[in-house]
Structures are given as C-alpha cells and as structure tokens.
Amino acid sequence: MDCKAKPVGRPPNERAGTALKAAALRLVREKGYSNVSIADIASAAGVARQTLYNRWNTKADLILDAVFEETGRYAAEPPEDDGASSRTRLETFLVQVFTHLAEDGATMRALIAAAQGDETFRAAWYERFAYPRELMVTDILREAQEQGELAKDRDPELLSAFVHGAFWYRLLNGQPVDADLARAIVAEIFERQTPLLPDRT
Known part of the structure; x- marks a missing residue:
C-alpha cells in the first residue's frame, strides 16, 4: 500500500499570510507607512502580489x-x-x-x-x-x-x-x-x- 506522508507545519496559505504580516509590520516600522508599497511587502515576504490580494484588499x-x-x-x-x-x-x-x-x-x-x-x-x-x-x-x-x-x-x-x-x-x-x-x-x-x-x- 502506497502511503504518502502528510505535510508537516503550517499550510502554505497560512505560512504566506504569516510572512506577509511580519514583513508588513517590519517594513512599516523601518520606513514609515507611506513609504512602503504592496510590492515591497510581497517581495520581503517572498510571495507574489496576487497572494497578498487573495487575502487583503488594501x-x-x-x-x-x-x-x-x-x-x-x-x-x-x-x-x-x-x-x-x-x-x-x-x-x-x-x-x-x-x-x-x-x-x-x-x-x-x-x-x-x-x-x-x-x-x-x-x-x-x-x-x-x-x-x-x-x-x-x-x-x-x-x-x-x-x-x-x-x-x-x-x-x-x-x-x-x-x-x-x-x-x-x-x-x-x-x-x-x-x-x-x-x-x-x-x-x-x-x-x-x-x-x-x-x-x-
């Protein structure tokens, strides 16, 4: 019987969300809210911008x-x-x-x-x-x-x-x-x- 191992850790979407929130907070603290873009946050989190927009509108x-x-x-x-x-x-x-x-x-x-x-x-x-x-x-x-x-x-x-x-x-x-x-x-x-x-x- 072929049994596949179950993935360990957080699901990808949850990991991406956690990374985006952490990156957003860090960048805003470092540069100020108005100096941080959606692209900056997505890049710092290592995810595509669409991944961000799948969870947040703005x-x-x-x-x-x-x-x-x-x-x-x-x-x-x-x-x-x-x-x-x-x-x-x-x-x-x-x-x-x-x-x-x-x-x-x-x-x-x-x-x-x-x-x-x-x-x-x-x-x-x-x-x-x-x-x-x-x-x-x-x-x-x-x-x-x-x-x-x-x-x-x-x-x-x-x-x-x-x-x-x-x-x-x-x-x-x-x-x-x-x-x-x-x-x-x-x-x-x-x-x-x-x-x-x-x-x-």
Missing part, C-alpha cells in the same frame, strides 16, 4: 491585521481573578497598551488617517481594534463599581471614552503616551471622584 487592511495580532500580545484582556484591585488592573492594562503605541504609534496614526478616507476600513478599524479595547476598560470600571472602588454615580462608558480620547489625542499630536500618562489617567478616575453620601434608608 495595504491598510493588511497592516491592520498585523497590528491587531501584535496588540493581542501587548494588551490582551486583563484577567479578572488575579486578586488585583480594579485600579491596578486598569493601570497595568493601559501601560501595556501604551507600550505598544510607543513602538507602533506612527503606524497607528497612518491607519487612523487611512480610515478617514475609507468608510469600510474605518468600520473595520473601530470594530476590530478600537471598540474591543474600549469595552475592556469599561468592564474594568464596572467591576470597580461592584467592588466599591468607584462611585455608583460614575458612568463607566463615558469614563472609558474619556480614557481613550485622552491617549488618542496625545498620540495624534505626537505627545508622549507612556506609563506616566497611564498613572495620571487612573489617578483622575479613582482619586478625584465625589464620595458617596451614607445610605440612610
């Missing part, structure tokens, strides 16, 4: 996927059962996010700019990248309310919007987005709240 779509995976390594959803306070969990999470932004901030600014001229890409950017992290912050703040760390009259969704507005504004204007900013944001949320009056009912 350079922005490819870069978004690459950045999305990278963000998952830096800023995964904070664990809920590690015994840390909500304040500590939020600060740790923001520091992780800002560490990523410090490395890929220029790429992020370019993707945000690309999203302004492409409604489909803007929706993908929001749904895959911005909104999930907004929800993570909102969930931490809701947990803080349940644990009595945050006043019940605070609005977690609005506070989360404030958090993201603060660091995206800084990023877009080339200002530092770092651990100091993370600590300052957390202090504003947890230290400058109006204490609740005793419940006399």
Whole structure:
C-alpha cells in the first residue's frame, strides 16, 4: 500500500499570510507607512502580489491585521481573578497598551488617517481594534463599581471614552503616551471622584 506522508507545519496559505504580516509590520516600522508599497511587502515576504490580494484588499487592511495580532500580545484582556484591585488592573492594562503605541504609534496614526478616507476600513478599524479595547476598560470600571472602588454615580462608558480620547489625542499630536500618562489617567478616575453620601434608608 502506497502511503504518502502528510505535510508537516503550517499550510502554505497560512505560512504566506504569516510572512506577509511580519514583513508588513517590519517594513512599516523601518520606513514609515507611506513609504512602503504592496510590492515591497510581497517581495520581503517572498510571495507574489496576487497572494497578498487573495487575502487583503488594501495595504491598510493588511497592516491592520498585523497590528491587531501584535496588540493581542501587548494588551490582551486583563484577567479578572488575579486578586488585583480594579485600579491596578486598569493601570497595568493601559501601560501595556501604551507600550505598544510607543513602538507602533506612527503606524497607528497612518491607519487612523487611512480610515478617514475609507468608510469600510474605518468600520473595520473601530470594530476590530478600537471598540474591543474600549469595552475592556469599561468592564474594568464596572467591576470597580461592584467592588466599591468607584462611585455608583460614575458612568463607566463615558469614563472609558474619556480614557481613550485622552491617549488618542496625545498620540495624534505626537505627545508622549507612556506609563506616566497611564498613572495620571487612573489617578483622575479613582482619586478625584465625589464620595458617596451614607445610605440612610
């Protein structure tokens, strides 16, 4: 009986996709988003341009996927059962996010700019990248309310919007987005709240 050996490792399409994302992220970090072409990425990955277009419609779509995976390594959803306070969990999470932004901030600014001229890409950017992290912050703040760390009259969704507005504004204007900013944001949320009056009912 003639038995053929099964291929070992990732399927060719998956290997090509991984190589393209790695090449795209490396080239954009080295040269800047606007200085990297589809042809550059395909050449660096060792694949044909058609292979790239079989998976992504535009350079922005490819870069978004690459950045999305990278963000998952830096800023995964904070664990809920590690015994840390909500304040500590939020600060740790923001520091992780800002560490990523410090490395890929220029790429992020370019993707945000690309999203302004492409409604489909803007929706993908929001749904895959911005909104999930907004929800993570909102969930931490809701947990803080349940644990009595945050006043019940605070609005977690609005506070989360404030958090993201603060660091995206800084990023877009080339200002530092770092651990100091993370600590300052957390202090504003947890230290400058109006204490609740005793419940006399």
